[in-house]
Amino acid sequence: MSEPIVEVQHLRKKFDGTVAVADISFAVHRGEIVGLLGANGAGKTTTIQILLGLTKATAGTVQIFGQDFERHRVEILQRCNFSSAYTGLPSNLKVWENLLIFSKLYGVNNYRARTDELLALLEIAHLKKKITGHLSSGESTRVNLCKALLNDPELLLLDEPTASLDPDIADKVRKLLRRIQRERGTTMIYTSHNMRDVEEVCDRVLFMHKGRIIAEGTPKQVVDKFQQRSLEDVFISVARGGDVLAAAEAEAAQ
Amino acid sequence: MNLKRIGALALRYTFLYTRSVPRVAEMFFWPVMDLLVWGFITVYLMRMDNRVPAMVTFLLGSMIFWDILYRAQQAVTISFLEDIWARNLLNIFVAPIRIGEFIAATYVVGFVKILITVAVLASLAWWLYSWNLFQMGFGLIPLFINLLLMGWAVGMVTTALIMRWGQSAEALAWGIPFLIQPVAAVFYPLNVLPKWIQPISLSIPATHVFEGMRQVLNGKGLSAQHLTWAFGLNIIYLIAAALFFRYMFNVAREKGLLAKLGTQ
Secondary structure, eight states: OOOEEEEEEEEEEEETTEEEEEEEEEEEETTOEEEEEOSTTSSHHHHHHHHTTSSOOSEEEEEETTEETTTSHHHHHHTEEEEETTOOOOTTSBHHHHHHHHHHHTTOSSHHHHHHHHHHHTTOGGGTTSBGGGSOHHHHHHHHHHHHHTTOOSEEEEESTTTTOOHHHHHHHHHHHHHHHHHHOOEEEEEOSOHHHHHHHOSEEEEEETTEEEEEEOHHHHHHHTTOSSHHHHHHHHHTOSHHHHHHHHHHHO | OOHHHHHHHHHHHHHHHHHOHHHHHHHHHHHHHHHHHHHHHHHHHHTTGGGSOGGGGHHHHHHHHHHHHHHHHHHHHHHHHHHHHTTOHHHHHTSSOOHHHHHHHHHHHHHHHHHHHHHHHHHHHHHHHOOOGGGGGGGHHHHHHHHHHHHHHHHHHHHHHHHHHGGGGTTHHHHHHHHHGGGTTSSSOGGGSOTTTHHHHHTSHHHHHHHHHHHHHTTSOOOHHHHHHHHHHHHHHHHHHHHHHHHHHHHHHHTTHHHHHHHO
16 A cells, blocks of 8 residues: 555544544545545544644644644645635635635746646636636636645645535536546545545545544445445435444444 | 745735725725814814914824724734635635744735825825824834834734634724723823823833824924833733734634634
């Protein structure tokens, strides 16, 4: 297996008495796309926030590119990027202005060529001179993705990147992410509530429930483990509790 | 500190301000309205012959100086709020930016905005009331710097409070400077204040600036004592504000508030 890009050891996060992440450990290897799955409150968003340095862990360590995140935050973030359906770019600025600013923040050389290349790749070259606030949510999501790819990140964290896209564009984005992974060896951590996304894009999934990882493996392995027909069925059966969940939790505890 | 990143952040505000008429208007509207009101009050008082001292013209200087402090504070706080309003805060905090660079960019933008606003106010004051801001000579520079420093310190504290308590604390951005105004001897001399408030007033750098300004306008020259106090207090408050900001940033990270602020 290739070198680990992300190594999380005994990560714990407690908010005023509520355990959001309960002692999880995992590694993500170079070139992998790993999906973080789970119902609302499973702890996946908190985990992503800790990986991005937005939230401080209560205990445990996060190493990215072999460096301790807390001590090398800026150096690590220089090689990462992030896109979320729930964030935006300043709406008064034109698309190219936003991309220019983030190019400079990430120290991208030859930003004009890079921006043009990415806008073409995401099929939004015609939006370059538009005011960001005038874009549709699908267009905004693609501009956000464009921003996330500016620095050719080695590690890309994606929070529901297809949440507001129509099926056609969502399909194109999934294929694009796969292509980026193939051509550039980009490592990705991906959260989504769309199980079809996950099955199509992710090499491996970490299934979280109440702050713990209760299953880990390829999408097929996880589906088989829970003896379900699809990841969506796994999701529903875990969310609704019962024998399937109890067995998985018992196994995870061991 | 990486100057390119500070420049990139400052460029963002430049784009924002050149694109937004309300933001540009805000830079001039309130200061000009204040100048008109205080200017005409000054004209009225001057016409009362010997019943008020001629140095009443300091009201115009006070108004312009107050605006420097207020704008410096606003530049830091509003820049942070702009990122919250645009849901861009997460993009900024997950970019390879040091907090010091983020703050420095707000200082740079604030400084430029203040220079423009003061230039407009000084020109209007000269044109409408024949009042020359530059009659203070070189004394104007250290007084200006001290107001800027105090505005930045207050701005950092205000921003830290918003970071901790979220958008519900947004009103602080506009309110906090006005908590200071009554005791900072802005429009009246320090000795007007009750005796027990005066020590509090003297612990505020702006008080020494406004007292110093009145002395200069009164032809007594720039007081080294007031300047020393203003600089000394500003250094202490800037360090304290930076530590407070850092502490609140860590509290916000502990409680996961940055992510919430960024997606509200």
